[in-house]
Amino acid sequence: MTADTEEISVRLVALLPRLRRFARSLSRNQHDADDLVQLAMERALRGLDQFRAGANLASWLFGIMKNAWIDTCRARTRRAEVALPEDSGEHPAISAVDSDASLWSVSAAMSKLPEEQRLAVALVLVEGMSYKEAAAVLEIPIGTLTSRLARGREALAATLRTETSV
Numbered sequence: 001m002t003a004d005t006e007e008i009s010v011r012l013v014a015l016l017p018r019l020r021r022f023a024r025s026l027s028r029n030q031h032d033a034d035d036l037v038q039l040a041m042e043r044a045l046r047g048l049d050q051f052r053a054g055a056n057l058a059s060w061l062f063g064i065m066k067n068a069w070i071d072t073c074r075a076r077t078r079r080a081e082v083a084l085p086e087d088s089g090e091h092p093a094i095s096a097v098d099s100d101a102s103l104w105s106v107s108a109a110m111s112k113l114p115e116e117q118r119l120a121v122a123l124v125l126v127e128g129m130s131y132k133e134a135a136a137v138l139e140i141p142i143g144t145l146t147s148r149l150a151r152g153r154e155a156l157a158a159t160l161r162t163e164t165s166v
Helices: 004-015 016-027 030-046 057-079 100-112 116-125 131-138 143-165
Strands: none
Touching: 004 016, 004 030, 004 057, 016 030, 016 057, 016 116, 030 057, 030 116, 057 131, 100 116, 100 143, 116 143, 131 143
């Protein structure tokens, strides 16, 4: 293993919590999210020679994950496979510190968003990516990302206001 490969491997491991959160946003199922992280990491390691030095590793990985998710969804559609409902087990991407009920409310509210809005919110607001980076990962213009993000924020705020007034 070269020094560059070793450094990238260390950076890949450090990105695992962020990848798990994004996988959860994509799949909305902890088991599918774990499988998706594994698939994305396998693809990244196999294609490590395609990573350009100086490029943003997180953006590259999020792009791989998004494409892996699209491939998974297409395969399920072809097989008419139905995902199993979530169990009530512990969520691997949420630490004990994050187990606050308000975070679960936000997570539940996010799961109600249309996928395009959920992904925009997950990348920009949760993962802290710039609009440019998120637009590149989603392969959409920045204006489209901004629009999806604005609609997602409004929908989240409306859902959370409704939940807190109950």
